[in-house]
Structure formats: structure tokens, C-alpha cells
Amino acid sequence: MNEYDRADAAFYDHVHRGLRDDVQFYVEEARKAGSPVLELGCGTGRVMIPVAEAGIPIVGLDRAPAMLAIARQKVAKLSAETQRRIEIIEGDMRSFTLGRRFDLITIPFRAFLHLLTSEDQRQALGCIREHLSDDGRLIFNVFDPRLDIIAAHFGSLGTAVKKQSEFVHPDTGHRVLVWDSRQYDPGRQMLESYFIFEELDDEGKVIAKTYSPLILRYVYRYEMQYLLELCGYRVEALYGDFQRGPFRYGGEQIWVARRAAEKP
Known part of the structure; x- marks a missing residue:
């Protein structure tokens, strides 16, 4: 788990x-x-x-x-x-x-x-x-599970990174960008996602990164x-x-x- x-x-x-x-x-x-x-x-x-x-x-x-x-x-x-x-x-x-x-x-x-x-x-x-x-x-x-989405993200982890959302950091007040890369493994019925959280300073520079892997079995x-x-x-x-x-x-x-x- x-x-x-x-x-x-x-x-x-x-x-x-x-x-x-x-x-x-x-x-x-x-x-x-x-x-x-x-x-x-x-x-x-x-x-x-x-x-x-x-x-x-x-x-x-x-x-x-x-x-x-x-x-x-x-x-x-x-x-x-x-x-x-x-x-x-x-x-x-x-x-x-x-x-x-x-x-x-x-x-x-x-x-x-x-x-x-x-x-x-x-x-x-x-x-x-x-x-x-x-x-x-x-x-x-x-x-x-949708077969078209599975096919589109087959073996794509780390190669296709997409901005998912953004929010304001609860402690610092800085913008945080949320990026997501994912792949499906239909043989194992696994969805592997990799989230990247980028915290930006007031000038838009990345000052902190957090990486968060997530694996689900659909x-x-x-x-x-x-x-x-x-x-x-x-x-x-x-x-x-x-x-x-x-x-x-x-x-x-x-x-x-x-x-x-x-x-x-």
C-alpha cells in the first residue's frame, strides 16, 4: 500500500x-x-x-x-x-x-x-x-478504467509531465505549481503517478521541490x-x-x- x-x-x-x-x-x-x-x-x-x-x-x-x-x-x-x-x-x-x-x-x-x-x-x-x-x-x-487513456499513457512516466493545478502554500503564502506524470501498466493493472510540487518565490523562481509517487491498482x-x-x-x-x-x-x-x- x-x-x-x-x-x-x-x-x-x-x-x-x-x-x-x-x-x-x-x-x-x-x-x-x-x-x-x-x-x-x-x-x-x-x-x-x-x-x-x-x-x-x-x-x-x-x-x-x-x-x-x-x-x-x-x-x-x-x-x-x-x-x-x-x-x-x-x-x-x-x-x-x-x-x-x-x-x-x-x-x-x-x-x-x-x-x-x-x-x-x-x-x-x-x-x-x-x-x-x-x-x-x-x-x-x-x-x-478507460482503454483510450490507458493506451495514451502506456509507458509514459517521466516523459510527459503536465501541469495539474496550483495553490497558495498554507505556511509561506507562495504559489505552488502541481505537475503530474503518469503511466499505466495494463498487464499489472497499475497506475503509477508522480507528482511534483514546485514552490515559487515572489519573482517566480523555484525555491523548493517536493516529489510524491503514487501507485494504484485499478x-x-x-x-x-x-x-x-x-x-x-x-x-x-x-x-x-x-x-x-x-x-x-x-x-x-x-x-x-x-x-x-x-x-x-
Whole structure:
């Protein structure tokens, strides 16, 4: 699995500040559950905190201490009532033991793709199933691989670097440019990305660079469905967007799966 260090974590919220649709979706699903929710891969609390602010108790689990440190800083600024609804735990989604079960477990923003082997995926789904209540739901989203994009970025890591975005450094006030190079390995179903953060001074000169690698293992629709069924889940819905529209090739795979009574 990937590990975010302090530099990656510090920039994470700025890089992903445009994400909104998924937050409302997960808040709505948490309201339906109406009981404590477990979020795996909670990171800096981008989804976890809005769920708590909506009045739902939530447990956030992540294996990256640097990300959790930022989450705790953000939680400390919330109202006392909201803080009481949040529990943060450092742990690995493949092997955690909480001693309780949940009606809803979520894995937002493609965090499932950080599981880089079939064994990792099965271990995580097995551990999640043990923490779901009878007929409890697992909801998560991953991207649906597009063959044209895979072909365009085959073996291109380091050769095609593209500016992704820019933001203002939270500490120095300087501009930070975000560059991205990526490649797909269709044989291994791996997406390797390499992010470069360039901090500029007032004259536009680069005064600091931060490098951040990221590896994801993407999954295809029926591969994911079979994996869920194999690990003791019953697929209830597959959406193509966060407005719960039908699945469409090349968009999102948003899975809603219930804990089956028995594993096959």
C-alpha cells in the first residue's frame, strides 16, 4: 500500500480542494444508516468531518500518521459537540480489530485502489465483512478504467509531465505549481503517478521541490463484482455518479454491497 509522508499530507487538501460531489453522497448514505459509521482511508478528514457535522458519529481509520495528524488538527477546531462524534484510529484496512460492528462502512475517493495485490484486496474485504453488522452495507467508489487513456499513457512516466493545478502554500503564502506524470501498466493493472510540487518565490523562481509517487491498482467492473461476491457480499447497487445515476463506462464505479449471510 501507499504511504503518505508529511509533505504529501500537507498538500493533500489543496490538491483535492475541488472535490465536492462525493462528500454530499457519503453524508446522505451516513444519514440513512443513522448509526455510527466506519470510514476506511479517512485521510485528513475531508469526508469524515462533514459526516460528523451532519450529526452522525463516525470512526475514521487510516494507516498514514501524517494524514491523521492533519485530521486531528482540523477536528480540534470543531465544536465540542462535533468533536465528540469523531473517533480517529491509526490502522490498516487489511487487518484491523475494533471489537464492534457497523451498519455502514465506507471507503471514499478510490482508497480501495491503494490495495495493490489480490491478496490485499481479499484481506481487506474479509476484515471489513467481520466488522459489518448482519445485513450491513459497504459503500465505496473507484474509477472505471478507460482503454483510450490507458493506451495514451502506456509507458509514459517521466516523459510527459503536465501541469495539474496550483495553490497558495498554507505556511509561506507562495504559489505552488502541481505537475503530474503518469503511466499505466495494463498487464499489472497499475497506475503509477508522480507528482511534483514546485514552490515559487515572489519573482517566480523555484525555491523548493517536493516529489510524491503514487501507485494504484485499478479494477474493472465485473472483476470488482466477482471479488465482492467471492468475499461474502451481495451487490445491491452500482452507480455511475454521485447523483446515483446508472453505471457508464469510463466514469465512476460506486458500489453498494451488503454483508451476505454466508460466504460462498
